[in-house]
Amino acid sequence: MEFPIRILVLFALLAFPACVHGAIRKYTFNVVTKQMTRLCSTKQIVTVNGKFPGPTIYANEDDTVLVNVVNNVKYNVSIHWHGIRQLRTGWADGPAYITQCPIKPGHSYVYNFTVTGQRGTLWWHAHVLWLRATVHGAIVILPKPGLPYPFPKPHREEVIVLGEWWKSDTENVINEALKSGLAPNVSDAHVINGHSGLVPNCPSQGNFKLVVESGKTYMLRLINAALNEELFFKIAGHRFTIVEVDAVYVKTFTTDTILIAPGQTTTALVSAARPSGKYLIAAAPFQDSTVVAVDNRTATATVHYSGTLSATPTKTTSPPPQNATFVANSFVNSLRSLNSVIYPAKVPTSVDHDLLFTVGLGINRCHSCKAGNLTRVVATINNITFKMPKTALLQAHYFNLTGIYTTDFPAKPHHVFDYTGKPPSNLATMKATKLYKLPYNSTVQVILQDTGNVAPENHPIHLHGFNFFVVGIGSGNYNSKKDSKKFNLVDPVERNTVGVPSGGWAAIRFRADNPGVWFMHCHLEVHTTWGLKMAFLVENGKGPNQSILPPPSDLPKC
Numbered sequence: 001m002e003f004p005i006r007i008l009v010l011f012a013l014l015a016f017p018a019c020v021h022g023a024i025r026k027y028t029f030n031v032v033t034k035q036m037t038r039l040c041s042t043k044q045i046v047t048v049n050g051k052f053p054g055p056t057i058y059a060n061e062d063d064t065v066l067v068n069v070v071n072n073v074k075y076n077v078s079i080h081w082h083g084i085r086q087l088r089t090g091w092a093d094g095p096a097y098i099t100q101c102p103i104k105p106g107h108s109y110v111y112n113f114t115v116t117g118q119r120g121t122l123w124w125h126a127h128v129l130w131l132r133a134t135v136h137g138a139i140v141i142l143p144k145p146g147l148p149y150p151f152p153k154p155h156r157e158e159v160i161v162l163g164e165w166w167k168s169d170t171e172n173v174i175n176e177a178l179k180s181g182l183a184p185n186v187s188d189a190h191v192i193n194g195h196s197g198l199v200p201n202c203p204s205q206g207n208f209k210l211v212v213e214s215g216k217t218y219m220l221r222l223i224n225a226a227l228n229e230e231l232f233f234k235i236a237g238h239r240f241t242i243v244e245v246d247a248v249y250v251k252t253f254t255t256d257t258i259l260i261a262p263g264q265t266t267t268a269l270v271s272a273a274r275p276s277g278k279y280l281i282a283a284a285p286f287q288d289s290t291v292v293a294v295d296n297r298t299a300t301a302t303v304h305y306s307g308t309l310s311a312t313p314t315k316t317t318s319p320p321p322q323n324a325t326f327v328a329n330s331f332v333n334s335l336r337s338l339n340s341v342i343y344p345a346k347v348p349t350s351v352d353h354d355l356l357f358t359v360g361l362g363i364n365r366c367h368s369c370k371a372g373n374l375t376r377v378v379a380t381i382n383n384i385t386f387k388m389p390k391t392a393l394l395q396a397h398y399f400n401l402t403g404i405y406t407t408d409f410p411a412k413p414h415h416v417f418d419y420t421g422k423p424p425s426n427l428a429t430m431k432a433t434k435l436y437k438l439p440y441n442s443t444v445q446v447i448l449q450d451t452g453n454v455a456p457e458n459h460p461i462h463l464h465g466f467n468f469f470v471v472g473i474g475s476g477n478y479n480s481k482k483d484s485k486k487f488n489l490v491d492p493v494e495r496n497t498v499g500v501p502s503g504g505w506a507a508i509r510f511r512a513d514n515p516g517v518w519f520m521h522c523h524l525e526v527h528t529t530w531g532l533k534m535a536f537l538v539e540n541g542k543g544p545n546q547s548i549l550p551p552p553s554d555l556p557k558c
Helices: 001-014 171-181 325-332 393-398 480-486 525-530
Strands: 024-038 040-049 059-060 064-071 079-082 108-114 122-127 136-141 156-165 189-192 209-212 216-222 231-235 239-244 248-255 258-260 265-271 278-286 299-306 353-365 375-381 384-386 430-432 435-438 443-450 458-462 468-475 493-495 497-500 504-511 516-522 533-538
Touching: 024 059, 064 079, 064 435, 079 108, 079 156, 122 216, 122 265, 136 156, 136 216, 171 525, 189 278, 189 299, 216 231, 216 258, 231 325, 248 493, 258 265, 258 325, 353 458, 353 525, 384 533, 393 533, 443 458, 443 497, 458 504, 468 497, 480 497, 480 504, 497 504, 516 525
Parallel strands: 024 064, 059 136, 156 216, 209 299, 353 443, 384 430, 435 533
Antiparallel strands: 024 040, 064 108, 079 122, 122 136, 156 189, 216 265, 231 258, 231 278, 239 248, 239 265, 278 299, 353 375, 375 384, 443 504, 458 497, 458 516, 468 493, 468 504, 516 533
16 A cells, blocks of 8 residues: 555645745845045945945845845835835835835835746846935845756856946936936946946046956856946957846857846856957947937946956957947847746737837927927837826825826827837827736737837836736737748747837736736936836736735824
8 A cells, every 4th residue: 555645645735735935035235435545536425235237135035035125225115126026015115106105214124035037147126316326236036945046056156247437426317317408417437336447537447356266167257237328348369158138047048248227137148268368358338329318338347367467468359339230139139038848938829908108209498498499308108298197106005095196008009100210290299198908817918119209219118016028029010911920929028127119119928917006117317207108907816825915003194
């Protein structure tokens, strides 16, 4: 009878899998001002725990993370955990006036969320005003204990955060722009882990140095925390093996140049297989629109082989030209989901809601904007410039408050035109707080179509609360009959932020299996400020664990 009993026990274990409970990780984020010097210029910046970039959060898959955010500065503050699914815990998502009202000066709030079904590189950042210029840091989610990476284990891991630096106060930069009606000044430098590297006429400038040992392989966890610019990333004489983007494993491929948009993460292996020495690291902007101003400075750092003398000359490299569309497309088109037995790509093969969202700019009247000829540049989705509410949308939804929003966000543009051709004569937009309602577990396809209104431009679009599959991407106007036939429904890349190409489109699909109110917006901060944003309202399901949880007792009051 021993063998049958063992079989019965095995079937019982398979039928009732053990509940998996991870560890509880506790962090305290003190939001404070800190005096820092960059580009031979000193200013006060807002930081977490006095660090720029801020501290890294480490957790394993299935862990619960508790972060007590204490606001010690004069600004309202909220923190977004970029890419964390927040299953039923939208109260911890962080965007101000979407899922919570911000934390007021002198107050605190504990963000409480569980990392479910995710592993890889994500990040956190402020989600109010332009504070994320300096209030940001990495989230490293390690696999469950005992579960290896689906690629060779590296000798060491290194977080690399790319960003921007302004000599001026960034709040002053955007406020002056809003008064004028024109675009804000670009940054004064790009930075790698908080340092810009070599700067003319500033010999004391700091420099990030990555020390490696010959023959070892290193895993770089790259994050683009820049406010407004996509970036190329290169290391002289070395190639990368891409293993993951936005905390999702991909089919590996090699490249000498990484493209990474604001909001995105990329994890890459690099082997120290070159002769011992010093090798330049470079981060420089990608922008193929000819009318959009960018900070054209290149941030630099150094790969330093152990034992190399400090006086050894650094082997240099040049990043691709700013308008190197071919290089950018080559990288994007190489991305494919791993789609293995352990990590399948669960792509919706049919859709319940087929949406076409135009993304771009507009021009509205502004009687006080003298510099802008009494007009103001705005940004839109389907010609709607999002109006931020004064009460958080999730609270309004949960408590059935009326008059805060409507659920009539258009599924398609009201007016069809040649989106990437000659713009219409009237570029005025509607300003409103409109949401799009989705039934629980419905499948959604969104075609994100860039427009040539004012200026065609790349748009990194980020969706909160979900990952999505990028089933297609192309140039010109999306053609539903032709382009949909080329969709990849087998192993498309899965991520939370997609780069909509300038003068082109991207098609994404996701399943609305997370109840709550979820923000979708351009991750160019200037476009978000101008109104290129909307939100999905996902209704509760009827089954257990299909409804949003009640709000925590310390949720900030509006």
